[in-house]
Amino acid sequence: MEKKTILVTGGLGYIGKNITNLLLKNNFKVIVIDNLENSFKHKFKENNYDFIKIDILDLNKLNNVFQENKIDIIIHTAGMTKVNESEKKPLKYFDVNVSGTINILKMMEKFKIKFLIFSSSAAVYGNPKRIPIKEDDLKNPINVYGLTKLIDEKMIIKSEIYGIKSIIFRYFNVAGKNTENNLFYNPRGDVTHLFPSIKEVINNKKEKLIIYGNNYNTKDKTCIRDYIHIDDLAYAHLLAINYLFKYQKSEIFNLGSKNKYSNLEIVKLAEKVIKNKINYVISENKRKGDPDILFANTKNIEKKLKFYPKKNIINVLTDELN
Known part of the structure; x- marks a missing residue:
């Protein structure tokens, strides 16, 4: 079978780099884009993947990346993630998290890329009405970070009109x-x-x-809070890739323990x-x-992805x- 090419945005950050390493172990070709704002030089010494320094807000440079590479699936982890900071710098969070995702979706439409895995957050729920939280529970974010992620989710879902199938992971607290x-x-x-x-x-x-x-x-x-180990979180993305290629169906999953x-x-x-x-x-x-x-209520991801931390x-x- 032809080796699939995966583009990982923010692929040199904590979550992105752990996902990238696991993809390489499983024989995927990986292209990493990252602006290096939240990354560290010791994390990209390897030469077994393609690294391009780029900010997802730069649409022209982003276009060049997509023009020069055949991409089968995108794992979109790039973004700003601090709840407290988002309350102090709301416009910056809207710019990076929302405008950045718009740019990725524009590229997917233009270059006819069908599959996306998106890093969302349990912050979309706000103060939940019931515990544990199910994916179809009310979404009412109480911070700017959660609001940007919810906007991203809605944009991704609406992008199905372009043939885009997605898995949205709502991360709970990632650690380890x-x-x-x-x-x-x-x-x-x-x-x-x-x-x-x-x-x-x-x-x-x-x-x-x-x-x-x-x-x-x-x-x-x-x-x-609900804490999930980074190794388990990365492995869930492998399952999501297989699910998208096999079923070509969009899903939203809580990703917690x-x-x-x-x-x-x-x-x-x-x-x-x-x-x-x-x-x-x-x-x-x-x-x-x-x-x-x-x-998290994790029955949905257990049933459909067979994921167990x-x-x-x-x-x-x-x-x-x-």
């Missing part, structure tokens, strides 16, 4: 490290995610961990993993745009903290 390639989430600028923040305290880069919010509608008053942990529970589990206490305080101040609880929260914490 690919230990084979030492690919972990290593944010630039202010560290806002819980796991890297814990790591900074353990490594004495911060004096104490701040847990934001002590009045969420949860059992210990800190917010609750269906397990839930509060921020405080994560800290206590982290203390067990490192066998030491973590200096933390719980602040009264919530971060704007943070829902009380997010965790292999790694649990202890695997995640061990990867992150050791």
